[in-house]
Amino acid sequence: MAKKKQTEDLPVPEKQGVGVISLAPALKKISGWLAQGRMFPHARSAEEIYCIIQYGAEVGIPPVTALQNIAVINGRIAMNGQLMLALARRGGVRLNVKKSDDKECIIEFFRGEEKLTESFTIEEAKKAGLLKGTNWQKYPKDMLFWRTVARGVRRIASDLISGAYLPDEITEGEAFDIAEAKVEVIEERQEQPQPKRESRRSVLLREIVELADKLGYSPDAMRARIKMLFGKEKSTQLSDQELEKLKQELETELAEAEQVKEAEIIEEKEKKEEEVEE
Secondary structure (H helix, E strand, C coil), X not given: CHHHHHHHHCCCXXXXXXXXXXXXXXHHHHHHHHHHHCCCCCCCCHHHHXXXXXXXXXXXXXXXXXHHHEEEECCEEEECHHHHHHHHHHCCXXXXXEEECCCEEEXXXXXXXXXXXXXXXXXXXXXXXXXXXXXXXXXXXXXXXXXXXXXXXXXXXXXXXXXXXXXXXXXXXXXXXXXXXXXXXXXXXXXXXXXXXCCHHHHHHHHHHHHHHHHCCXXXXXXXXXXXXXXXXXXXXXXXXXXXXXXXXXXXXXXXXXXXXXXXXXXXXXXXXXXXXX
């Protein structure tokens, strides 16, 4: 009985027409809660979380799964290759990998009686300027595979993914890992200048610098501390989770320092009062 009540209390997105969620007010409130909790750092606002959950409902993905695998980048929906492939297979698409190495990937796609062969080569990646990306330099075989998957799925089963792209396709090869929430600031290329929204990562880096200044730490001292805690050379190499941890430690240290200072002030005041009484 308790399990049934819990299910009734949680609003579940329902499709109406082309996927408009009927419980929009409830979803808006939930999106606000999730944004405040920063559980999904790549979703930087309640509006983005709302959009991701709504899109997930349209393609049949539960909210949490959607938030773990989908992002809004430059105003466009992007999903991990793993999720794109899973949706395609769920919709009856079959794959036959003909070739997959560091130079080229060739895959045959089957859906019912339809057959499609797609490929993506390292030369195509080079012409598109993708090889400057870290993932392309480290994992060319994997990147070629997922590019081929995305190209084939969009052509043979676009209805199953509603036109979504890989993060790598939108960011032109720059790293954007939804699952690990490594958020990079991606600026829209527009003729008219647009106000830039500071990312959570940029805020963390700025706040850490401010805390270090208040504590009187030099840049060398901070680098030594980061090396000791995380085994890395500088703060820009830290993940968002590591930046959060570093910030919390500095905040705790600053609070303790302020308490010690306050205690010293009180002690000095008491000494002066005693001297006056004598």
